[in-house]
Amino acid sequence: MRGRRCQANSRPPRPTVSTPDGTPFMDRLPQQTTCLSVQSPMLGHHSHAAAAADASTRGHLIHWARFYDRCVFLCTLGRAGAMREEAADLAAIRPGESVLEVGCGTGELTRRARERAGSGAVVCGIDPSAEMIGVARAKSARAGLGIDYRIAAIEALPFADASFDVVLSSMMMHHLPEDLKPLGLAEVRRVLKPGGRLLIVDMKRPSGRLAWFSLPLIMHHGMTHGVQDLAPVVAAAGFASVESGDTRFRSLGFVSGRVAA
Numbered sequence: 001m002r003g004r005r006c007q008a009n010s011r012p013p014r015p016t017v018s019t020p021d022g023t024p025f026m027d028r029l030p031q032q033t034t035c036l037s038v039q040s041p042m043l044g045h046h047s048h049a050a051a052a053a054d055a056s057t058r059g060h061l062i063h064w065a066r067f068y069d070r071c072v073f074l075c076t077l078g079r080a081g082a083m084r085e086e087a088a089d090l091a092a093i094r095p096g097e098s099v100l101e102v103g104c105g106t107g108e109l110t111r112r113a114r115e116r117a118g119s120g121a122v123v124c125g126i127d128p129s130a131e132m133i134g135v136a137r138a139k140s141a142r143a144g145l146g147i148d149y150r151i152a153a154i155e156a157l158p159f160a161d162a163s164f165d166v167v168l169s170s171m172m173m174h175h176l177p178e179d180l181k182p183l184g185l186a187e188v189r190r191v192l193k194p195g196g197r198l199l200i201v202d203m204k205r206p207s208g209r210l211a212w213f214s215l216p217l218i219m220h221h222g223m224t225h226g227v228q229d230l231a232p233v234v235a236a237a238g239f240a241s242v243e244s245g246d247t248r249f250r251s252l253g254f255v256s257g258r259v260a261a
């Protein structure tokens, strides 16, 4: 691996396990319990307790990781790559900066963070879904990216205080119940260095006459909260210079914040 690994909190060692397709899990797993996830008529999020290797969370996990990239490609009409490029651009990652993506899924944005931070920088991704992390690790290993992927949830990050310059969240916050968002953001603030930055890109709460026909609503059983509603939550978690706005993609917006230096 080219990149340096992130410093983990002291947790009890766990056995090495493998993904169903034989990809070894490189790290000692930070947590292994059951999880809850949600049923989607279109995409089939599961409503049963997932495999033991998932991290414990009340967030909605995705267990169809092998199809995730293709599905996102289709749902975005082929613009998934451009979406991730814009998120990486908004984060303005500089060479050498340490980066964490929370809810990294298969690592498409994390990979772009590695490209911008460079091979010598610490780049990590966490997701409570063992399947997602299995796919992300396999992709990272194939491309020699040296990204440190962990099975963990935003509300219990397995990293020491002040570990990262930048934390990214792409399309993850809408997977959390409302009461979990402040807890997750407090953890993000804890692991950011003084002066560190948070960037969230996520779906807007649909509004207007055609809202009921929008893809986010159909896929998520009606979104009562969107990225438009996150700025006060980010500010309440102790972030300064909180900004929000639109992206080039009509259904997506961003919120950013900074830890006081």
Ligand SMILES: C[S@@+](CC[C@H](N)C(=O)[O-])C[C@H]1O[C@@H](n2cnc3c(N)ncnc32)[C@H](O)[C@@H]1O
Pocket: 057, 058, 059, 060, 061, 062, 072, 102, 103, 104, 105, 106, 107, 108, 109, 126, 127, 128, 129, 132, 152, 153, 154, 155, 169, 170, 171, 172, 175, 176
């Ligand atoms: C729609 S996917 C986004 C994946 C990736 N960031 C992207 O842009 O493609 C949402 C991800 O959030 C993860 N997730 C759910 N609950 C979470 C939690 N408590 N902490 C971190 N991630 C969580 C899911 O497992 C899933 O991989």
